[in-house]
Amino acid sequence: MKKIRFPIFINSLLLILIASFGINSSAQEPVRIAFMDPLSGAFAAIGTSGLKQLQFAADYFYNSKGGILDGRMIEIVPLDNKQSPTETQIQFRRAVSEELRIIFQGNSSAVANTLNQTINRYNRRNPGQEVLQINYSAVDPILTEENCSFWHFRFDAHAAMKLNVLTDYIAKQESIKSMYIIGQDYSFGQAVSDISISLLAEKRPDIEIVGNEFHPIGQVKDFTPYVTKIVSSGADAVITGNFGADMVSLAKSIIDSGLDIPIYTFYAAYDGITATLGADGKNKIHLIHNETSNPIPTERRKDYMRAYKAANPNRDVTQPRLVNALQMIVQAMEQTQSTDPYDIALALEDMRFMTLSDEEIWMRGDDHQIFQSLHLSVQTDEEIEFDADNSGFGLFSFFHVPAEETIVETSCQMKRPRR
Amino acid sequence: MLEVFIFATLNGLVTGLLLFMLASGLTLIFSMMGVLNFAHASFYMLGAYFAYSISLYFGFWMGLIFAPLIVGVLGAVVERYGLRRVHQSGHVAELVFTFGLAFLIEEAVQFFWGPDTKNYQSPDILDFPLFTLFGQEFSAYRGFMIGISLSIFVALYHVLTKSRIGIIIQAAITHPNTVANLGHNVPLIFMGVFGVGTALAGLAGVIAGPVLTTFPGMSIVLGSIVFVIVVIGGLGSLAGAFIASLLIGLLQSYAIASDVGMPELLNLLGVEFERSHPLNDLWTLTLPQIAPILPFLLLVLVLIFRPTGLLGKREE
Numbered sequence: 001m002k003k004i005r006f007p008i009f010i011n012s013l014l015l016i017l018i019a020s021f022g023i024n025s026s027a028q029e030p031v032r033i034a035f036m037d038p039l040s041g042a043f044a045a046i047g048t049s050g051l052k053q054l055q056f057a058a059d060y061f062y063n064s065k066g067g068i069l070d071g072r073m074i075e076i077v078p079l080d081n082k083q084s085p086t087e088t089q090i091q092f093r094r095a096v097s098e099e100l101r102i103i104f105q106g107n108s109s110a111v112a113n114t115l116n117q118t119i120n121r122y123n124r125r126n127p128g129q130e131v132l133q134i135n136y137s138a139v140d141p142i143l144t145e146e147n148c149s150f151w152h153f154r155f156d157a158h159a160a161m162k163l164n165v166l167t168d169y170i171a172k173q174e175s176i177k178s179m180y181i182i183g184q185d186y187s188f189g190q191a192v193s194d195i196s197i198s199l200l201a202e203k204r205p206d207i208e209i210v211g212n213e214f215h216p217i218g219q220v221k222d223f224t225p226y227v228t229k230i231v232s233s234g235a236d237a238v239i240t241g242n243f244g245a246d247m248v249s250l251a252k253s254i255i256d257s258g259l260d261i262p263i264y265t266f267y268a269a270y271d272g273i274t275a276t277l278g279a280d281g282k283n284k285i286h287l288i289h290n291e292t293s294n295p296i297p298t299e300r301r302k303d304y305m306r307a308y309k310a311a312n313p314n315r316d317v318t319q320p321r322l323v324n325a326l327q328m329i330v331q332a333m334e335q336t337q338s339t340d341p342y343d344i345a346l347a348l349e350d351m352r353f354m355t356l357s358d359e360e361i362w363m364r365g366d367d368h369q370i371f372q373s374l375h376l377s378v379q380t381d382e383e384i385e386f387d388a389d390n391s392g393f394g395l396f397s398f399f400h401v402p403a404e405e406t407i408v409e410t411s412c413q414m415k416r417p418r419r
Numbered sequence: 420m421l422e423v424f425i426f427a428t429l430n431g432l433v434t435g436l437l438l439f440m441l442a443s444g445l446t447l448i449f450s451m452m453g454v455l456n457f458a459h460a461s462f463y464m465l466g467a468y469f470a471y472s473i474s475l476y477f478g479f480w481m482g483l484i485f486a487p488l489i490v491g492v493l494g495a496v497v498e499r500y501g502l503r504r505v506h507q508s509g510h511v512a513e514l515v516f517t518f519g520l521a522f523l524i525e526e527a528v529q530f531f532w533g534p535d536t537k538n539y540q541s542p543d544i545l546d547f548p549l550f551t552l553f554g555q556e557f558s559a560y561r562g563f564m565i566g567i568s569l570s571i572f573v574a575l576y577h578v579l580t581k582s583r584i585g586i587i588i589q590a591a592i593t594h595p596n597t598v599a600n601l602g603h604n605v606p607l608i609f610m611g612v613f614g615v616g617t618a619l620a621g622l623a624g625v626i627a628g629p630v631l632t633t634f635p636g637m638s639i640v641l642g643s644i645v646f647v648i649v650v651i652g653g654l655g656s657l658a659g660a661f662i663a664s665l666l667i668g669l670l671q672s673y674a675i676a677s678d679v680g681m682p683e684l685l686n687l688l689g690v691e692f693e694r695s696h697p698l699n700d701l702w703t704l705t706l707p708q709i710a711p712i713l714p715f716l717l718l719v720l721v722l723i724f725r726p727t728g729l730l731g732k733r734e735e
Contacts, residue, residue: 219711
């Protein structure tokens with residue numbers, strides 16, 4: 001047998017080629033980010049809507065402009081947790097095995113709490129391979145209070161902050177003399193109830209709490225019996241933290257009963273809700289949220305919303321905080337030239353970031369809670385430039401509280417890992 | 420208090436009658452074919468979605484007529500080309516088949532209509548309060564729902580007990596072989612019953628869609644409760660299903676309307692607990708809070724004390 005020998009220089013050329021190829025391919029390797037939310041089942045609407053928004057933001061801001069960190073693309077990997085804590089654990093294991101080390105999650109505080117604990121345990125046992133939780137929507141205060149963690153960042157105002165603003169507004173409404181609180185029977189629903197009652201007692205002790213009701217989450221077929229109680233209680237307004245189908249059914253039943261009172265909510269818009277309530281919900285459905293929907297303060301954000309609408313004619317930018325979260329994380333990566341969760345976490349702490357709305361938002365280092373202005377909006381078809389569900393109706397923001405005034409103290413005593 | 424009671428009764432009636440439309444089909448199918456149709460509530464959802472799509476182009480009333488028909492035909496096809504084949508492999512295969520079908524329909528609905536809540540509205544002509552009592556409105560549409568469900572019950576009862584086809588169906592339930600020997604086409608009867616049963620579920624979806632909102636989870640919310648009704652009423656008993664439906668509808672409605680719970684009970688007994696007590700959640704439990712799980716409690720009780728159900732005759 002004849003042995004083929006390459007001349008030395010060809011050999012070394014090959015080696016260089018292979019080596020440079022290797023470097024090249026590692027430079028092109030995408031930055032992979034997991035998006036873990038319900039993508040099937042009863043709550044799929046919110047999850048898929050969030051996924052589309054995150055994917056679009058990644059493409060719009062980075063992938064179409066040559067990527068981040070010198071040419072790496074962002075890849076969003078969807079993980080369907082069906083909004084169940086058990087499924088979340090399974091999906092987390094999958095994320096770990098696929099080396100996904102940044103996880104976006106937002107729906108259900110119960111799930112966020114589970115994920116928080118799971119990640120803390122995993123990170124403790126696997127130093128050097130930590131995972132980062134990017135919470136864009138789960139607003140149970142506990143996540144930045146007792147259970148705060150170095151590996152968890154929240155990009156939405158938590159329930160106590162939102163309710164603080166909401167009760168400030170309610171306190172100014174002389175016509176409201178009694179309040180009915182109804183919510184889903186789990187950590188977030190109960191937090192909304194407890195905080196509302198204590199804040200109202202402080203700001204407007206004359207407002208009577210005429211009802212404080214909990215119902216099982218996702219189990220109620222018909223809300224009419226609950227609404228009957230609201231009507232007979234003579235309440236002047238309703239506060240609810242309901243989301244998804246529980247929110248639509250509740251609002252529909254209240255409107256159907258002929259009750260003409262304001263409903264103060266966290267999540268009663270978009271993903272079919274605005275279209276379903278339509279004219280019946282006009283001037284009744286109120287939302288407390290960050291980032292105004294109408295009017296939009298800057299052309300930059302308007303351009304972004306138009307581009308999203310052009311790409312997804314049947315969808316809306318329902319959660320601008322997803323964009324803020326992604327942009328801040330990318331800024332942290334660029335600053336540190338690293339995709340390691342530990343480096344990103346350190347860079348995010350006390351980061352001040354200019355959003356598309358030309359507003360400086362602040363990620364507090366003590367508890368990893370974002371601070372930005374909060375707005376109270378109402379469902380209407382007047383002065384709506386960006387409507388929801390193509391229904392002509394949208395949210396008009398009419399009560400604004402600047403970021404400084406939303407700052408609340410925290411009881412968080414964060415344990416910081418050492419490296 | 421009286422107004423709460425009256426409205427709780429009306430609400431209970433609406434829910435109960437709606438549940439009956441689902442349960443009647445399910446109990447007939449079960450007693451006849453021995454198939455526990457897990458996909459029954461999925462046909463209910465299909466009814467709502469078909470009616471929504473039809474109403475976009477031809478209005479609500481066309482949806483009311485054609486959506487149940489489409490669902491019924493679909494049900495008959497499923498029986499003819501799916502269940503009948505699987506039937507030869509025994510009950511477990513049938514069970515798995517309907518179970519899989521439920522998932523398939525849910526995914527198909529999400530695929531074609533998307534996961535969002537659909538803007539399916541009740542017709543404008545029924546968009547007025549039927550009557551106002553103590554400042555509360557009872558919408559005409561809810562009255563219409565009661566009317567439809569009641570007439571379905573009357574018609575179904577009449578057909579099953581008075582007509583010739585009803586007698587054959589009743590005979591086929593207990594003695595399928597004898598009926599076949601008398602020259603009747605038993606498989607055709609089965610297909611017909613399955614079709615009518617699913618059409619009823621579809622009709623329930625059509626009229627419930629605008630009130631209970633049309634979204635991909637609507638079958639799950641109702642699915643489990645329908646089985647509870649069928650078991651409580653007694654498998655195969657139409658009258659039993661009717662009583663159980665109303666019972667559960669009213670039970671839930673009254674439980675929500677009531678304002679009693681552990682705190683009141685403890686007050687009565689003169690016992691008091693600190694809020695920091697480890698079992699605080701238990702001591703603060705109220706009846707409205709657990710209302711939606713009461714039917715399942717009732718199911719357990721019925722299974723313990725009367726395993727055949729309220730009006731069931733079958734003994735294993």
